[in-house]
Amino acid sequence: VSPATDAVVAASDGQPNPTAPAPYSPPKTGLLSLLPSSWVPYAELIRLDKPTGTYYLFFPCLFSTLMAAPMVTPMASPGSVIGTSLLFFSGALIMRGAGCTINDLWDRNLDPHVARTRLRPIARGAVTPFKGLVFTGAQLLAGLAILLQFPLECFFYATPSLLFVASYPLAKRITYYPQVVLGLTFSWGAMMGFPALGVDLLTNTPALTAATLLYGSNIAWTVLYDMIYAHMDIKDDAKAGIKSIALKHDAETKQVLAGLGIVQVALLAGAGMASGAGPAFFVGSCGGALVALGIMIKRVNLKSVKDCWWWFVNGCWLTGGVISLGLAADYAARYIQD
Numbered sequence: 001v002s003p004a005t006d007a008v009v010a011a012s013d014g015q016p017n018p019t020a021p022a023p024y025s026p027p028k029t030g031l032l033s034l035l036p037s038s039w040v041p042y043a044e045l046i047r048l049d050k051p052t053g054t055y056y057l058f059f060p061c062l063f064s065t066l067m068a069a070p071m072v073t074p075m076a077s078p079g080s081v082i083g084t085s086l087l088f089f090s091g092a093l094i095m096r097g098a099g100c101t102i103n104d105l106w107d108r109n110l111d112p113h114v115a116r117t118r119l120r121p122i123a124r125g126a127v128t129p130f131k132g133l134v135f136t137g138a139q140l141l142a143g144l145a146i147l148l149q150f151p152l153e154c155f156f157y158a159t160p161s162l163l164f165v166a167s168y169p170l171a172k173r174i175t176y177y178p179q180v181v182l183g184l185t186f187s188w189g190a191m192m193g194f195p196a197l198g199v200d201l202l203t204n205t206p207a208l209t210a211a212t213l214l215y216g217s218n219i220a221w222t223v224l225y226d227m228i229y230a231h232m233d234i235k236d237d238a239k240a241g242i243k244s245i246a247l248k249h250d251a252e253t254k255q256v257l258a259g260l261g262i263v264q265v266a267l268l269a270g271a272g273m274a275s276g277a278g279p280a281f282f283v284g285s286c287g288g289a290l291v292a293l294g295i296m297i298k299r300v301n302l303k304s305v306k307d308c309w310w311w312f313v314n315g316c317w318l319t320g321g322v323i324s325l326g327l328a329a330d331y332a333a334r335y336i337q338d
Contacts, residue, residue: 045122075335099168211271217266
């Protein structure tokens with residue numbers, strides 16, 4: 001349940017609220033329909049069929065990897081960049097699932113009161129809280145196994161993020177800005193690409209500056225897209241006593257979104273300057289993000305659950321895609337020149 005919580009930590013179901021509650025029906029199409037019936041509740045718990053949250057968790061990792069690659073001495077090879085990115089994607093898939101499970105454990109008494117979440121596995125009783133806790137432990141161990149494939153420094157950089165993963169569901173109970181906590185959580189990967197490629201943030205001031213600004217940029221992006229996501233549940237959240245930035249700023253949401261977009265792109269440009277990025281980054285990543293965000297903010301109908309969901313899903317690829325392409329082009333140009 002969440003004003004956004006699921007936004008990525010839960011990655012969203014995003015279906016319009018039914019006018020009349022319908023009973024649970026096992027999936028008959030798609031990936032989940034191919035799984036043994038006993039596996040389905042656990043696949044639903046990690047939102048296996050709704051991967052948008054995984055992509056949102058992965059993009060900051062990809063951004064930092066591509067930004068860090070030209071700062072490595074000698075410059076990181078395309079093979080190492082691709083291999084590191086694939087490891088990050090595997091980690092994002094597992095940790096997003098763990099985050100969803102933690103979220104649903106926290107919200108097991110709230111989810112039944114929100115139309116979109118009332119049939120989640122724990123809420124409907126298909127998975128007990130104890131089994132959910134055991135499942136969380138298994139996922140965290142799998143995430144640790146992936147983390148240990150990176151340089152040892154990454155373990156120390158990554159571990160503090162677990163505090164945010166665990167505390168996010170609590171934030172929506174005590175503040176109207178849980179999306180900020182979600183941003184702190186989902187954006188952590190914006191720093192991880194540097195140590196993953198061997199760049200020491202503690203001794204490399206330009207890299208530390210770039211990583212810090214990139215982290216801030218991704219926090220702004222997370223709050224932006226999750227504010228749109230939160231509008232899908234705004235009525236149910238108000239009834240259930242769940243707080244969100246969408247509820248707090250319902251009347252001026254578009255202005256807030258525009259401000260967040262400007263902050264995101266400004267910090268992204270600052271990160272590029274600190275890292276020594278070239279024109280391809282500033283035109284492709286910064287310019288592309290400004291256009292993509294502008295179109296989304298202008299066109300999204302915040303009163304339509306379906307439209308908010310469409311922009312939440314596709315905005316991920318539009319904005320994340322142009323930033324990644326600009327970074328990749330910049331890396332390729334500098335690699336060829338090196």
